[in-house]
Amino acid sequence: QAESFFHPVDHSVKARMPANGLKESEILKQYVANGDVVGICVSGGLDSKTVALRLRLAGVKVKCFTADIGQPDEEDINDIPKKMAPCGVETIIVDLKNEIAEGAYEAVAAQASYDGGYWQSTGIGRYVTARGLLQEMKKHGCTVLSHGATGRGNDQVRFERYVNVIDPKFKVYAPWRDPVLLEEFPGRTQMLEYLKKHGIGHQIVSQAAKRYSTDANICGLSNEAEDLESMQTPMTIVNPVMGVWPKDSPDKEEEVTLRFEKGRLTTLNGKKVTPLEAVRECNKLAGRNGIGLSQALENRILGTKSRGVYEAPGMVLLAHALECVYMAVLDRRATNLFRYLSSHVSDQIYDGRYFDPSTRAALNSIWQLAEPANGTVKLGLYRGHMNFLSLTDCPHTIYFEEDSSMEASGGLNPASSQGYLEVSSVEAKSMAKAGLIDSGSVWAKRQKLQ
Numbered sequence: 001q002a003e004s005f006f007h008p009v010d011h012s013v014k015a016r017m018p019a020n021g022l023k024e025s026e027i028l029k030q031y032v033a034n035g036d037v038v039g040i041c042v043s044g045g046l047d048s049k050t051v052a053l054r055l056r057l058a059g060v061k062v063k064c065f066t067a068d069i070g071q072p073d074e075e076d077i078n079d080i081p082k083k084m085a086p087c088g089v090e091t092i093i094v095d096l097k098n099e100i101a102e103g104a105y106e107a108v109a110a111q112a113s114y115d116g117g118y119w120q121s122t123g124i125g126r127y128v129t130a131r132g133l134l135q136e137m138k139k140h141g142c143t144v145l146s147h148g149a150t151g152r153g154n155d156q157v158r159f160e161r162y163v164n165v166i167d168p169k170f171k172v173y174a175p176w177r178d179p180v181l182l183e184e185f186p187g188r189t190q191m192l193e194y195l196k197k198h199g200i201g202h203q204i205v206s207q208a209a210k211r212y213s214t215d216a217n218i219c220g221l222s223n224e225a226e227d228l229e230s231m232q233t234p235m236t237i238v239n240p241v242m243g244v245w246p247k248d249s250p251d252k253e254e255e256v257t258l259r260f261e262k263g264r265l266t267t268l269n270g271k272k273v274t275p276l277e278a279v280r281e282c283n284k285l286a287g288r289n290g291i292g293l294s295q296a297l298e299n300r301i302l303g304t305k306s307r308g309v310y311e312a313p314g315m316v317l318l319a320h321a322l323e324c325v326y327m328a329v330l331d332r333r334a335t336n337l338f339r340y341l342s343s344h345v346s347d348q349i350y351d352g353r354y355f356d357p358s359t360r361a362a363l364n365s366i367w368q369l370a371e372p373a374n375g376t377v378k379l380g381l382y383r384g385h386m387n388f389l390s391l392t393d394c395p396h397t398i399y400f401e402e403d404s405s406m407e408a409s410g411g412l413n414p415a416s417s418q419g420y421l422e423v424s425s426v427e428a429k430s431m432a433k434a435g436l437i438d439s440g441s442v443w444a445k446r447q448k449l450q
Contacts, residue, residue, distance in 0.1 A: 027180075028059075028060055037061040037063060037141050037142045038142065039065055040055070041065060041066070042064045044084055049084065049195055049202060051181075052064055053087040053200065054175075054194070055175075056089060063092065063140050064084055064089045065133045065136055066093055068093055068095045069096050070097045072242050098276055099132060100217055101274070102275050103127070104124065104275065105265070107120055107219075107349065109264065110346070110366045111338075113346060114347075115296050116296020116297065116310075119310065121216070122154075123158070123350045123352075123354075124217075125215075126155060126159065127355070130162035133145070134170065144170070146172075146174070147172070147174060149174065151174070151176060151177045152304075154300055157352050158351075159172070162355070166355070211228075212226045212228045212238065214241070216242075218276075218314075220242070220310060220311055221241055221310070224309070228307055229307060241311065242292070242314075243287025243311065249290035249383050253381065253382040256268070256378070258377050259375075260321070260373055262370055263326075265321075278318070279314045279318075282313070285317065286313030286317040287314075289381035289382065290383050291384055292316040293310070295307075316386075321377040321386075324388060325375040328397040329373055337369070341365050341369075373396075374395060375392070375397070376393045
């Protein structure tokens with residue numbers, strides 16, 4: 001039945017002629033000459049249709065692929081092949097939901113959020129997608145991966161680096177860096193006209209209703225571009241997809257209980273869960289209580305800044321609950337080491353370096369530090385807040401009430417601190433005698449020097 005959606009591919013000379021009279025792409029001509037098969041990463045959108053049709057009519061052998069990574073803004077992933085079919089291409093759906101859920105678990109374990117509390121939904125999604133689609137493309141005889149990333153953003157770096165490190169011999173084609181395609185299709189108007197010329201319809205969501213672009217998967221959702229590029233545009237123009245704004249959430253606290261073993265959620269509200277089940281359910285729980293919405297000016301890989309409004313209700317909930325366990329089981333030096341490793345992993349995921357040696361070493365260390373992270377956390381979710389209620393069944397906690405109490409107890413004897421302070425004072429007095437201490441205002445001193 002699926003074959004009925006596809007038009008026969010015409011590899012005749014006529015089909016290889018420039019589609020609109022402009023010069024031919026030298027890159028595409030080379031692919032035709034080599035007999036390359038181009039696997040295009042598609043979403044069923046305007047860009048995807050335009051590129052797939054343009055390449056096919058240039059005589060390039062084309063197969064399309066889309067990743068099912070639990071996109072919350074996609075009503076039915078099976079609609080994508082139907083949307084692409086009029087372009088005369090076959091589209092293969094690759095189920096990567098379990099893989100991206102595992103990616104979410106690892107990012108949570110590493111507490112690997114980026115600038116402004118952005119939970120790396122796109123960064124995680126790109127390594128899962130690139131790896132999964134590349135493997136599938138090879139099964140179908142593809143020799144080139146084509147992505148739709150622009151020449152200004154992060155995704156071009158991520159896609160191409162991941163292909164390069166996984167298979168250095170596999171080629172990468174970026175249509176929006178191909179001078180010929182850039183000239184032919186400077187904007188949406190030209191793409192729509194091109195599709196219309198070939199009898200293919202496409203409906204664009206009204207820009208009056210949606211004044212920003214969205215990229216989503218089960219980990220979270222990124223809203224950016226268009227109106228959001230102005231710092232005078234409030235983040236509240238965004239209509240949340242994965243939840244609600246805190247003001248629109250219920251005026252009643254909802255309790256949730258999360259059980260962690262070795263830094264991984266194993267039980268949610270008394271029910272054993274897989275990573276995929278956990279992320280899905282946490283998205284619902286946190287989303288309906290107005291949790292996981294943030295705004296950030298993130299530092300892009302290429303050095304520019306990008307503004308985004310992010311949704312990641314499930315990951316925010318999971319990360320906060322796990323942090324409650326980490327605070328109980330990690331000593332001060334382990335915590336400092338963890339923070340350094342976490343920052344490194346965050347940068348590496350963002351930069352498209354998830355498979356790099358330093359990332360793997362850092363993740364190995366993080367999982368080692370997470371070994372004692374066993375505990376049951378109860379939180380109260382209320383209008384964007386996560387109130388700590390209790391931590392129980394945490395056998396490796398190094399928090400002991402007797403030692404920490406400000407009241408008289410059988411724990412640490414306050415008098416025993418005397419020796420520690422006498423030893424500490426030796427260094428303090430030595431620094432003072434050496435003239436190394438400045439007790440004035442640093443700010444005031446800097447102003448006098450200017």
